[in-house]
Structure formats: C-alpha cells, structure tokens
Amino acid sequence: MSTDKNRATAAAILPLVGGPDNITSVAHCMTRLRIGLRDRSLVQDEALKALPAVLGVVDDETYQIVLGPGAVARVTPEFEALVAKARTAAPKPVTAAELAAQGAALKEAQKQRNATPVKLFLRRVANIFVPLIPALIGCGIIAGLNGLLTNLGWAPGIVPALAAIASGFMSLIAVFVGYNTAKEFGGTPVLGGAVAAIIVFPGVAKIDAFGEHLSPGQGGVLGALAAALLAVQVEKGCRRWVPEALDVLVTPTLTVLVSGLVTLFGLMFLAGEVSTAIGTFANWLLATGGAFAGLVLGGLFLPLVMLGLHQALIPLHTTLIEQSGYTVLLPILAMAGAGQVGAAIAVYCRLPRNGSLRTTIKSALPAGFLGVGEPLIYGVSLPLGRPFVTACVGGAAGGAFVGLFNQLGVGFGSTAIGPSGWALFPLLDGKAGMGATVAVYAGGLAVGYLAGFTATWFFGFTRQMLTDLNTDPEPAPPTPEASKEPALT
Template sequence: MSKDTLYKNAASEILKLIGGKENIVSAAHCATRLRLVLKDDSLIEKDKIENVELVKGSFLNGGQYQVILGQGIVNKVYAYFALEANIKEMSTSDVKNDAMQKLNPIQKIARVLSNIFVPIIPAIVASGLLMGTLGALKAFGLESMSQTWWWSMLDWFSSSAFIFLPILVAFSAAKEFGCNPYLAAVIGGIMIHPSLQNAWTIGGGYKTMPILGGIIKMPLVGYQGTVLPILLVIWIMSIIEKRIRKIVPDVLDIFVTPFLTVLLTGFLALSIVGPFAMLIGNGISIFLTFAITKFGIFAGLLFGGTYSIIVITGIHHSFHAIELTLLAKTGANTLLPIWSMANFAQGGAALAVYFKTKNSKTKSIALPSALSAFLGITEAAIFGVNLRFRKPFLAALAGGAVAGAYVATTKVAMNAIGLTAIPALTIVKPGSMVNYVIGLIIALTVSFSITYFLGIEEE
C-alpha cells in the first residue's frame, strides 16, 4: 500500500469515527496533531480511532479533540481530511476560538492566561539563560570581572525582560482582550515610570502622594517585574476603550479615544488597581515561598504528584503567571523544577511501556512519546500511552511526587519559565544543577520501575 493511500485511508477512517463531516465545527493541525472542534463529542469512537493505522493516540482537552499522528504525517493526513470533509484551510487559532466556546469558566481563564504568556516565553527564557551565564561565571570565581564592559552588558541583557515585563505583558494581553496593544504598552510604561520608586529597591517602604483631596494616598511605587497588576489594568483598559469608542463620533475617534483611554486607565492603574493587585501578587508569592520553604517535602509531593492530573484539565497553562510573579519577587522559580519532575516521570513510565509491551504499534508510539516527554512535551506520553494503560500514569504520578519532594527539599530553582525536563538544564541556577539532575534520575527510576513491576494490561 502506498503512503498516499495510507494517508487517505487514515483521514477517511478518522472522519467516519468522529461522527462524519456534519459533526465538525472546525479543524486544523499543529506540528504533530489533528485538532478538531466537534458539535457532539459523544459521537467520538476513541478506541477505534486509536486503532487506525498511523494514529499514535488521541485525547479531548480544552474543547478540542486532538489526534496524534506525528510530524510530517499530520499535514498530509489533514490535506485528505479537509478535502473529504469539504472544509477550508484553517489555522490553529481559528480552532482555539471555536474551542473556547465549549470551555467552563475556569478553563477559559486558564486558556486566556496561556494565550497571553506563551508568546512572551522566548523573552523570559533568553533572560533566564543570560542570568544562568552570569551565575556560572560567578560560580567559577570570575565575579572580579564585574566592572568590565561585557559583564555590565550581560547584566543589562539578563534583567531587561523582567524590568520591562509590564510592557511585554501589556502588549500581549491587549491582543487577547481586543484593545489597542500600543496604548497598552504606554500604560505598561506608565506603571514603570522612572519617577516612581523601583519596586526592588524600596527598602524603607513606599512613599505616598495624597490625591483627590487626600481621599486616596497613592503609593509612588513602580511595578517592574510584576504580572497581576498589569493583567488587571489592561483588562480594565479593554473595557474602557471599547465603551469610549462606542460613544465617540468616528471623526473624533483617533484623538478622543486614545486620550481618554490613557488618562482614565493610567489614573486607575496607579491609584487603585495597581496597589490592590500588587497586594494579591505579594500574597501569592509569600504563600508559595512559605509553603516550599517550610513544607518543602510535602509541597513537592503534592505539586509533583498532581501536576500531570492538572495537565489533563488544561489549567496548567495559567501557571506561567504564578511562576513569573514568583520569579520577579524572589529571583527564583521554585515551581518549575517540580513541574519538570512530573513531566520527566511521564517519560519514564512511557519508556517502561516500550520495554514491557509485545504490541509493535504500542512500541512505535511509546518510545517517541517517552523521548518527547524527556524534552518537556508530555501530551503524547500522557494521552497516547500512560492514560491508556492506567497503571503507567499512576506510576508517573508517584515518580513526579517523589522527585518533586526531592527538588523542593533541596531548594532547586530556575531563572526563567517555559522549559522543563532536559531543556530546562539551560535555565537551572548553577547551585541547583546537581540536585536537579538527581531529581530527574529519581523521576525516571521510580516511574519506570513501578510501571515495569506492575506491568500493563493489553488486549
């Protein structure tokens, strides 16, 4: 059978087993998966779909039914799928918009936060790598060179993303909330204006300025490195801008709308919303820092053991905001190492399935899924392998819990967000490197051993 025939047959079978073209709301594909939003998810014949040749697994998450086909295959299957279903070429963002309509409120919030923070992850990763470089130089005793031009430049480069974080978040949030991203960037600039105190160097406390006849004592503090204040402010700005645009005549819109939007949003940002949101953000940071510092082993067990369950719900996308807040406030991301252990454990369980199974198709899915999880991408391992056989998933939860407890107890920390498992070695703080690697070994050993010992039940 030719490859084209394989692709065509797979597309035809998948279409039939999801309820036919009448059940499709939208369809697109990413690098490895067919992404479908369906009218009625109950029509999906999941077990039969996963037995279709070329299909490596499938799962329903975030309002989308995703069929794992693999890189280089999915686009070819999709071409036949779109032709047979008579649908036009769509982007993954189109599918995401349709999928949003099927989510519950908590999932929608998580998806919104994901859409805001995922685009800025490269900037945070770059800064984290630069911080790691500086940390490594210090570890090798080169701190005496801190007065050199290149050291100063590395220092500027590594801190800029966090200093100007409100502007990055503002721009990305404005796109998600449907308001002007350039006005949002101006608001972000207002919140880190050099006339305000630096949030990292306040020391003796905030200076205040009485406004509105002394009714409000506005803290003269900048919001460098903060996340929650700018998120709330830009959400409010989106409401203000849309309301103003509705009542301002078109001929005056270009003058009046930006003027009033910046004026009103800027005032609310500095006087009410910013201070309130900063209190909440500080509270979250204090709580998490306290939990990991005082109850490290229990926090690690809990977070590491439940993270993969949270991944299934899709709510984990919202954790970027919490991690950024923690990173900005304390200079260390102590949550990401725990997530990393959970991800690596999923890879260990999938690898054990590869060695344990006698089914050639399961082997062909398990090994690449394990390797993907070792690189921090766990969907294939979780949905394509471990959940299917149940015991490997439970073994991975155990591996994540034990390894999570270890890295929490040994205070492993990272300089950025967005990378887990092996790629995260590049953003681990130099003093944490050995314990991070030990944690990965624990995650792999525990999940692999339990899966191999318990075995898997195959039809």
C-alpha cells in the same frame, strides 16, 4: 531539505483536518499546532495520529496537534501558507448562515462539556502568556550563562552585555502582557500596552499612593494584566456612547487616562501586595511543608498538562522570577515528567511483544527526558489508563524529594519557564550553590524515574490488560482469537 520536510508535514495535516475551508484560526504554543475548526466532524483523528510527525492530538477549545518543540514553530508557518494559498486559488464564500449551520451543534456541545467560567478564563490567561515563552526561555538561558561566567570570573568584558540582553525583556514584560491581554479580550492591543507601560515607567517613583511612593515595576505582570483588562472595559464602554465622529480622539484618550489613573492610584499597589503575597507564600510553603507540598504539586501536574491548563501557571512563575530571579515551583512540577518517563519505561519492559507500543515509547522517550511530556501522555500512559495514574505517583515522589530539600534549606528554582527535565539544568539557580542545586534536582529526577517505574511495574496493569496488550505483533494466521488486534496498537 528541512523546509521541504516541514512543508510536507503541513501538507499531510491539512486535508486530515477538513481542508482550508474548515480552518478558522491557526496558532501554536511550545509543542502544539492549535487550529480553530468550523466542523469538528471533518477531522480524521486516527489518520492524523498515524502521521510520523504527529505525537498526539488534543480535542479542546481549539484542536491541538502535538508536534513537539522546534518542529511546531517550523510547521505552523508552512501550514498557514498552505491555507492562505488554497483560499486564494479557490475562494469559496461562506455566509454567516452557513457558518452557523456547520458549527453550532459542535460549539454548543463543547461549551457544555468544557467551557466552565474558570476553565475559559484560565485558557485566555494562558493565551496571553504562551506567545512570551520563547523570549522567556532565551533570556533565561542567557541569564544563566551570565551567572556562570560571573561566578567563574571569566570574560568580564562580556558580562555587562549579557546582563543587558537577559534583563531587557524582563524589564518590559509588563508592556507585552498588557498588549496581549487587550488583544485576547477584544480591546485595542496597543492601548493595553500603553496602560501597562505606566507600571514600568521610572517616573512613577514620584507618585504617592496609599501613603507611600510607588516603585517602577510594582505589581509586575499581575498589575499589567489587571490594567489591560480595565482598559478593555473602558474602551468598550466608550465605543458604546462616544459619537462615531469623535471616536478616534475621545476613546483612546479616555481609555488611557481612566485606566492609567486607576492603575496608578489603585491597581499597582494592590497587585504589588498580591505579588508579594504569592512570593511569600511559595517560599513559606516549601520552607515549612516542602515534602508534602512537593508531593501534591508533583502529583497533580500531569493532569493539568493533559487538560492544557498548565499554561495558566505562567503568571505565577513570572511573578516569582520578577521577585527573586527564579521560580521555585518549576523544578518541583518538572518531576511529573520524570514520573511519566519512569512509567513509560515500565510499560516498555512489561509488554515485550507489543512492538507497536514499544516503538512509540522508544520514539517519545528522548523528548520525555527533555521534559516534553505530551507524546508519552497521549501515546502511552493516558490511553492505557492505569499507567497514567502510576506516572502521577512517580511525579509525586520526585516532587516530595525536591520539596523536602527546600524544607531543609536547599531552596532553588528556574530562571525561566518552558524547559523541563534535563533541559532545565542550565536554568537552575539557588542560594545553596550550584553544586547542591544540581545534585538535588538530579536526585529528584532519579526518584521520579524510579517511583514511576516501580508503581507502573507493580500496579500499572491488571492481568487482563497484560494478556490483551502483550501480544505478538505478527501472530500466526487466521483464527478468530489470534486475529484480534491489541487494544492500543
């Protein structure tokens, strides 16, 4: 039955994005179905938003349909299957000229609006790490369970097995990062993985670089990212001058050799220094200016989520997890979701007669409490404008609370990335003990909820907004004034 529901959702989405011939690529992240389009004008945005399974849409470099965690992983393969089936049943050749005619204007407009070099690079970095999130979550939760069993002294026979399961992926994450980096930047994925594998090879301990022995894993994911990027450039250079008859032998050999030597005698050391500096700076920042740092980080995170750039923080989180076992940044950033929830509840209370908007809030709040913010962002606060700002105020207050306790010595973080809100509780870890860690995080959520609610209640609406939005969903007929629809219903 569940499969039928997912297939029905995919079938409903496909014609609203222009049909199979308008699709150039299909992928998904934690919550969004990401579709490459030939012609953006064929997409029916309002009809898509009206589908019960669709929580929101984002028009970015790819067209992103927010379906929520779990659902997106099930709908995406059904969507891909429908696209493939339709193309097989009714193939329509598309020439390069036709493609150019359909998409050139849209692509140029998008480039001018969004494709700054920094934003493009950040999106590509996010594309490298997003496919790794499910494994990071699974291994992080298992690591948390293992830590709990260890502290309680339960099931000592299973603890080593859980440790192996939780640590195996993290010990080889550099290889996956290298593979995805080469794939994203146009190289041969396995060559990127091969070069990145050098970083975690135990034998590097016998090699001296910059006057000291290397350590397996030195440089971590940042070193793997840099090594694979170098491998892509070497490979592309080889493709240009190596004769075709020798390409299959010479290109991969030179790619691995040149990139490997540079990695061993340069990148591992440099990336290791950068990784250490990131960890040191993050800990120093929260230890000395925790409240202010938390305020800034918690307040600015919702705009990053809105732009889809929050995924670019994954390398930083992963680096911190590699170094200390948890990322101290994620619990603070999670406060942005608490501010969003508080703001949404205030909107619900301030607009008692807007049935449509209240229904949207009721359906999106459970996901919001679990840290999935897109439904509330795109369905409630962002369209209203002011409540989005007051939601950021709530996030800033919650972030300042958590940051303050970091400054007071109750430092903690998350053993994995991905979950947020209440879903982050099983992943919390810190040096102050689980009781204090859970209490501070829960207190931060409470502060975020309360500040987001209060700021939205008092400052989230103008008088005119309340007049326009707080309307009876079933008005008495037909005067011109009464027949005007609310702005967001």
